[in-house]
Amino acid sequence: MLTHIRTASDQMARFAESSSVLFSESALDRFLAAAFREYAHITENDPVPCFAVLLGTAADGDWLVHDVAFGRNVRTTDPSARQEFTSMIVPRFGAAYENPVRAWWLDPADLLRITRDADRRGLDVLGSVHMHPDWHRLGPSQARARPLDECPTDMDRYVFRSSGWPVNVVCYVERRHGAHGYALSAWDAECRQLALRVHRLTEGSLPEGGGGND
Template identity: 40%
Template sequence: MARTAADGAAPFGDLPATVRFAVKPVIRFIGDALREYQECLDSRDADGVPSHLPRASALLFGQADGDEIAISDIEFVPNVRDSDESVMAEFEATIVPRFGEVYRNPKRGFWSDEKGVLQAIMKQSANGLELMGSIHSHPNWHEIGPRHERYQRLSEKPTKIDDYLFRQSCWPVNVIWYVHESGGGIAHRVAGWRPGPDQCDRLDIRIPPAIHEQFDVRIEEE
């Protein structure tokens, strides 16, 4: 997540709560999320505990009309969570005291490079698209990760730090893509969120039928 605004939810005005994805951006993100998750599974030790914490994240670009927000492309930008001194300092000073010692691990969390975000915005602006928000994956780390990190249950719902970062960015679309093992395969649960006055409000996420047919994807509703 890149720092683009101050604390507090943005005034989203009349922006619709329905978000419709084209096939292309979903396929691209799933590919990255699956690669990350497979690397996680491949990093398991003799006790079955993985060392690689999968992190897939991308920026969402599209357009909004009176009825829905249409997401037609995504951009992957560098993760500077463990390399940018100012980001690492913010984690030490703010994130760790507020959200727990697990976030002292530099491999935990994703922070988009601000220059990368700007470059993505300029590129997509030339195509007539606006930055609408972000999408990131959650693994079932509470089931497969080290035991001392299993206290926080992950899903398609925002964690406390997700809520904090969503408010920092003030983007109207924030999608969480939950990737987990299920029935001998890999399944996906998806939900979208927008900062609200007291908590994140759920968005109406629409994924193309072809995606549901090709992958085990379930859209979570209230």
């Protein structure tokens, strides 16, 4: 989930606390499809993550998410990531983050590619969305004491503030009674909750080039 490259425009940073996140149904479906695939690979020792960048526009004080883009996780290979987890994250947030598949560090090269592609499509990088699985059901016994949900963890709040992105969405995913369920929440860079709505966008409401695949 981690990146230290700030890509939000100055206009975005000036928006009021009352901003809402309007998440297009098609973009959410793309993320959920990826999250459900990754969820299927979770084991008792591996809380497999899922992370995407939110692409969209700003309008009338709201954030409109038109699409998502995926990149590589360099949590264990990027020297900066390894150093921060060793010196800052593990001592501050616990030994659980020694697990190499716990948390996400977006490849800076992929973020640059995503940003350039978004610019060509008339979109901005608004922030990120990541999955919280029902680790208290799937993980080891010690995970049961701290259930995950759609609210950010202390680690998430650290990442939101570090990245400076104006929109940070947490997607809780579980599988019960033979079906997947999910819940969403949105937070700004100061960890204040934002109203979040899922919108069904028509073709005419998308910016030019918006809503397609990467």
